[in-house]
Amino acid sequence: MxxxxxVVLGAGYSGIMxxxxxxxxxxxxxxxxxxxxxSPDFIQRIRLHQLAAxxxxxxxxxxxxxxxxxxxxxxxxxxxxxxxxxxxxxxxxVGSQSLSYDYLVYALGSRVDMTTVPGLQEYxxxxxxxxxxxxxxxQLPTIxxxxxxx
Numbered sequence: 019m020x021x022x023x024x025v026v027l028g029a030g031y032s033g034i035m036x037x038x039x040x041x042x043x044x045x046x047x048x049x050x051x052x053x054x055x056x057s058p059d060f061i062q063r064i065r066l067h068q069l070a071a072x073x074x075x076x077x078x079x080x081x082x083x084x085x086x087x088x089x090x091x092x093x094x095x096x097x098x099x100x101x102x103x104x105x106x107x108x109x110x111x112v113g114s115q116s117l118s119y120d121y122l123v124y125a126l127g128s129r130v131d132m133t134t135v136p137g138l139q140e141y142x143x144x145x146x147x148x149x150x151x152x153x154x155x156x157q158l159p160t161i162x163x164x165x166x167x168x
Contacts, residue, residue, distance in 0.1 A: 021047075021048035021049050021050055022048075022049050022050070022120045022121060023049075023050045023052070023119045023120045023121070024040060024049060024050065024051045024052070024119065024121045024122075024123070025051075025052045025053075025054060025106065025117060025119040025121070025122050025123070026040075026051070026052070026053045026054070026123040027054050027055075027096055027106075027122070027123065027124050027125060027126050028054075028055060028124070028125035028126040028127055029053055029054075029055035029057070029060055029080050029091075030060075030063065030125065030127045032125040032127070033053060033055070033123070033125035033126075033127075034053070034060060034080075034083065036123050036125055037051055037053045037084075037087075037089050037123075038084075038087060038089070040123075041087050041088050041089050045088070050090070051088065051089045051090065052089070052090040052091075052092055052117065052119075053080070053084065053089050053090070053091050053092070054092045054094055054096065054106070054108065054117070055080060055091070055092075055093060055094075056093070056094065056095045057080075058079065058080055058081070058093050059077040059078060059079055059080060060077070060078040060079075060080055060083060061075065061077055061078075061148065062075065062076065063127075063145075063146070066145045066146075066147070066148065066151045067145050067151070069148060069151040069152065069155060070145065070151050070152075070154045070155040070158065071155075072155065080093075092108065092110070092117070093110065093111070094108035094109055094110040094115070095108065095109045096108060096109075097109050097114070099122075101122075104118055104119050104120065104122075105117065105118050105119070106118075106119065106122075128146075129146060130144040130146040130150075132144060143157070
């Protein structure tokens, strides 16, 4: 009998926790657990405000975090999900590849919708990703020169 293939998408708090708990729970049973994440690092979103203040926010290597856990790590972005065939298409640094699964945990997190509320794009900043946090950081000197407050 083939061991079950479990794929966890997303290596935020929920994805890492799900993968590690599955690995612990199934440690006596054969299972192939794979964690897929676009970034090679775990970044604590609750600390992204530190980047806007020119402080460093800690990053943790997913390879190091998962070492010895029995969890396979694949750095890739999911470009297609086919639930009928139980396959994913991944874009990795070396090209496109397919990944099959028996069980899928979808833990890709959340995103800030900056388009629904009128005026939000013009007057607000999101701290949801490193890139959007850097936009705020770059704007802070201009905001301060105008007497703006944060």
